[in-house]
Amino acid sequence: MKNIHxxxxxxxxxxxxxxxDTERGVKDTYxxxxxxxxxxxxxxxxxxxxxxxxxxADVIAWLSSxxxxxxxxxxxxxxxxxxxxxxxxxQAPCQCTF
Amino acid sequence: MKNIHxxxxxxxxxxxxxxxDTERGVKDTYxxxxxxxxxxxxxxxxxxxxxxxxxxADVIAWLSSxxxxxxxxxxxxxxxxxxxxxxxxxQAPCQCTF
Numbered sequence: 463m464k465n466i467h468x469x470x471x472x473x474x475x476x477x478x479x480x481x482x483d484t485e486r487g488v489k490d491t492y493x494x495x496x497x498x499x500x501x502x503x504x505x506x507x508x509x510x511x512x513x514x515x516x517x518x519a520d521v522i523a524w525l526s527s528x529x530x531x532x533x534x535x536x537x538x539x540x541x542x543x544x545x546x547x548x549x550x551x552x553q554a555p556c557q558c559t560f
Numbered sequence: 561m562k563n564i565h566x567x568x569x570x571x572x573x574x575x576x577x578x579x580x581d582t583e584r585g586v587k588d589t590y591x592x593x594x595x596x597x598x599x600x601x602x603x604x605x606x607x608x609x610x611x612x613x614x615x616x617a618d619v620i621a622w623l624s625s626x627x628x629x630x631x632x633x634x635x636x637x638x639x640x641x642x643x644x645x646x647x648x649x650x651q652a653p654c655q656c657t658f
Contacts, residue, residue, distance in 0.1 A: 466639055467563045468620070478646055478654050492601055499597060503590055506630055518623070518632050519641035522566070525619060527629055532604055534616050541564055543617035556576050 468537035474527040483527045495524035496501060566635035573624040581625045588631060593622035 466474075483491055503516035529536040543549050548556035564572075581589055600615035627634040641647050646654035 465565045465567065466635060467565055468569060469563065471638055471642070474642060474644060477644075478642070478652055480653075482654060488604060492604065496597060497593060501572060502626075506586060506590065511631075514630060515632055515637040516641060518627055518634055519637040521623060522620070522634060522638050523642055525616070525623070526561060528600075529616055529641055532612060533609075534613055536616055536620060537564060539613040539617040540620050540645060541562075543614060544569070544576070544621055546575075554576055554633075555578075556580060 466535050468540060469535065471522070472526040472529055475523055476530045479527050483531045487526070488531055491524065491528050495521065495528055498524050506535055566638060567633065569620070570624040570627055570634050573621055574628045577625050578628055581629045586626070586629055587628050589622065593619070593626055596622050 486532075498517065498520040502514070502521055505513040505517040526536060528545075547554045548558060550556070551558045568604060575638070584592075596615065596618040600619055603611040603615040627637075645652045646656060648654070649656045
C-alpha cells in the first residue's frame, strides 16, 4: 500500500477495532489517545526515529478510533477546516500575527 | 476537495505553516498539539458536533505540523504499522486479549 486517504485509514481502523473501541467507550478511548500522545513526546525526546514513527502511527490510529466512535468523518473535518489556506487569515502560507 | 491522502494533508500543512512551525520549534508545537487534544475532549463532552469536527481537524493539523518539523512521513508511518491487520495479533478484526 503506497498511499491512503485519511478516510480509508479511518475505515481500516473501523474494520480492525470498532467493536473493541465501542466496548471501551469514548472516555477510555480518549484516555488511550492521550497516553499515546505522551509516548510520542517521549519518543521525540529520545531522538529515536523508528520509535517516533511508531508513535505517530499510534496517535493517528487512536485519533481515527475516537472519530469512529464519536461519529466524525476525520477527512471531511480536516478538509472543511483546512483547504489550501489558513482558516484564520485566509492566506497561504499563513500570515497570522499572534 | 473530496478526498485527500494523509501525505497530501501533511504537505498542505507544510505549505501553510512550516516556517512558523519551525520558528516555534518542536517543544512548543507539541504543546499546541496537546492543548488541541484537550479542546477536543471538551468539545466531545459538550456534545457539540460542529465543535467536535473542528477540534478533530485541529488535532490532525497540529499532528501533521509536528510530523513536518520532526522529519516524519505520517502516512508512511501509519501504513507501516497498520496495514489491514492489527500489528499485535496480526488479525482483522483485532483479536488481542488484554
